[in-house]
Amino acid sequence: MTGYGPQGLALAPAGGSARDLIFERIRAAGQIARVDIARDLSISPATVTTLTADLMSRGLIEETADGRGAGGARGRPRVALRLRADAHVVAGLKLGDRVVTVVLLDFAGRRLAERTTPAGPVPCDAEAVLASVEDALDQALAEAALTRTDLAFIGVGVPGFVATETxxxxxxPTLSVCDVPLAQLLEQRLGRPVAIDNDANLLAMAELWFGVGRAMRDFIVVSIEQGVGMGIVLGNRLYRGTRGRGAEFGHMKVQPEGALCRCGQRGCLEAYVADYALLREAETALPHAPLAPQDRLEKLFAEAKAGNLAARSIFHRAGRLFAIGLANIVNIFDPELVILSGEQMRYDYLYSDAVREGMEANSLDLGHPPVELRIHKWEDQLWAKGAAALALDRLSEQLLAGEMADA
Ligand SMILES: [Zn+2]
Known part of the structure; x- marks a missing residue:
């Protein structure tokens, strides 16, 4: 058992009691003895015994034999605590522009099922989104021999401007209408509690709960797909901003009075780096190529590689502005790690040495080694796991709050 969730303790989380911290510690450890919890959290063994008894009576954790063998002179097996895997099931979904990906996890964070189903063309109306979510979810549930009533919480990642609080x-870009109360509509449709978030935030959640970010306090995930997204983790927690929206890296201004962005403003990073921006420029570099957008993009990239100067300049400019954007982020947040992820990562101009050098050249030199930059392979499944982490987070919050009220 390796556990899941941030390994570092979020110091003074909002409303975090000693019992919540113990719960988080058990979750992160996978399994852990009471004596080790007491040591790690500097809480007395008697308090740990009382609070874990409470978590156990609520069905959240259970005892298990400690794999590290017998303890004590008489060889009595040591007892450890772990999350009760079958206590709850959650679902995480990522809405892509061509597919919906679903993952089902148990309460111990283990995968029960995973499914990717084709979705209709985007942008579409809310009804079409509800239908594709419903369809994808039911297929995943059938694979795990479960029904909707088995789901304790559902998390959904959506690209764009998403307010998770409301x-x-x-x-x-997947919806043809604005201001859609998607979480509420999904709850009505599915009959289960639903939380939604910006998909880049959920990619950061996936790294924080299941990936390299578990062991890091401060890191940043940049995703490049249709648009440019960013998730910021500070002090082991996802930073969401005042309005629950989080970072809009794609709309950082990199060029005054620059190219027109989808958001209606000018000079945003996205207006140089995203698919649609590259395709817009492709008109001049590939004048006689009647191709579907994705093929056109591939062709533009192939042309740039083959030495087409116009095509090459499009990617070079995107890479240069991307490097400046990254440097600005590094200068503000001083993260331990920057992870680049997303479908676009297969176009190497965004993670070329030139981008790394551009980022370093524009970052403040305080005599420290430059920030680590990593490329993570793009997988829809990872994004869906981030959505499942959101579901587990909300569920745990609810369960612990309920217990507080009862206590
Ligand atoms: Zn913009």
């Missing part, structure tokens, strides 16, 4: 999608 469950509103203010704008999304």
């Amino acid at each position: 469950g509103m999608v203010h704008w999304s």
